[in-house]
Amino acid sequence: MAISLNELRTAPYESTYASELRLLYTLFEDAQRSRVAHGERLRAILQGRSSSSLTETTSDPDAILKTIRRGESAGAPRILERVYARAFEDEESAAAALRGVIEQHPAWPWLDGVKGIGHLLAARLLSRLDINRARTPSAFWAYCGLATIPGVAYRCERCGLDVAYPTGYQLKGAHNVKSGARECPGVLRPVGDDTSTRVAPRGSALGGRASYDAHARNSCYLIGVSMLRCGGDYRSFYDAEREKLTLSRPGWTLKRRHLAALRKMEKTFLRDLWLAWRRAANLPIVAAYFPRI
Numbered sequence: 001m002a003i004s005l006n007e008l009r010t011a012p013y014e015s016t017y018a019s020e021l022r023l024l025y026t027l028f029e030d031a032q033r034s035r036v037a038h039g040e041r042l043r044a045i046l047q048g049r050s051s052s053s054l055t056e057t058t059s060d061p062d063a064i065l066k067t068i069r070r071g072e073s074a075g076a077p078r079i080l081e082r083v084y085a086r087a088f089e090d091e092e093s094a095a096a097a098l099r100g101v102i103e104q105h106p107a108w109p110w111l112d113g114v115k116g117i118g119h120l121l122a123a124r125l126l127s128r129l130d131i132n133r134a135r136t137p138s139a140f141w142a143y144c145g146l147a148t149i150p151g152v153a154y155r156c157e158r159c160g161l162d163v164a165y166p167t168g169y170q171l172k173g174a175h176n177v178k179s180g181a182r183e184c185p186g187v188l189r190p191v192g193d194d195t196s197t198r199v200a201p202r203g204s205a206l207g208g209r210a211s212y213d214a215h216a217r218n219s220c221y222l223i224g225v226s227m228l229r230c231g232g233d234y235r236s237f238y239d240a241e242r243e244k245l246t247l248s249r250p251g252w253t254l255k256r257r258h259l260a261a262l263r264k265m266e267k268t269f270l271r272d273l274w275l276a277w278r279r280a281a282n283l284p285i286v287a288a289y290f291p292r293i
Contacts, residue, residue: 021101022127028094028120035087039065042084045076098123107131110276114269115232121223128216131278136286137271144220145212146267151199155251158186162251164199178253200263224266238265 046061064074068081069088099119102108111122134140141147153164159177161184177184201211227234241261249257278285 018127018130021105021123024094024098024101025123025127028091028098028123031087031091031094035084035091038080038084038087042068042076042080045080046074095120102126106280107273107277109280111273114234116227116230116234117223121219121226125216125219125223128213128219131274131281131283134274137274140270140274141267143213143216144270145201145214145217146220146263146270147201148198149201151197152190153192153197154188155191156184156186156188159184160251161188161253162249163188164197166199166202178251180253220266220270223269224262227265227269228262234265234269237268238262241265
């Protein structure tokens, strides 16, 4: 018997809904990769970079690709034009299906009001998360690679640079000055209490398997960057955190302050998403709390 999308939102079909969303987003990514690959082949032909190139090249391949999407011919191999047009249609069809499913997600009414998040970014992240297994916001942070792990702080007395690495990480070679413009002759030495230093996890722990979902981590980063571009409340939160770090962490590089503020903004967003999603799903919640740096 067929299951409606409304039924997918309620038990016992929640796991089915999550599986459908992840599968649908995977199909969308496959269609997108196919469209990009065929587009690059056409672009090479149109720009004279292929053995199958046209005798006359064009300086505006993007306009030609739009023409091919409409089913018209640009003089490239017709079979490739048809394959590209079909790949574009498949991508658009998958994107439309994703939008329909996401709009029925319990968290969408809240997400729809957040600047910088559209249907596809929401689908990319939500397809990786399970609200029933995340009993606190910190579960989302850990799964998305935003939790912190024990680390060691270092400081160069010569240039004033402050850095931190996971416990057990071996420093290699010299370092650049805080501005990053040239190499510093100074030496990084451990500072502070080892138990008080927390750092972001790396892609893998000392060469082992990553302790988080890399796809979810990348989704959070893309959402964070989109929020910075679109403005809104989370952009204001980022700006305030960046200013605090500028005053309190003079030894940090500009890049480190940016990434730390971005990371805290992403954690705050995940906390708010967790609260909105749990409430919409009628699940128990814990008292709201702010993430630490």
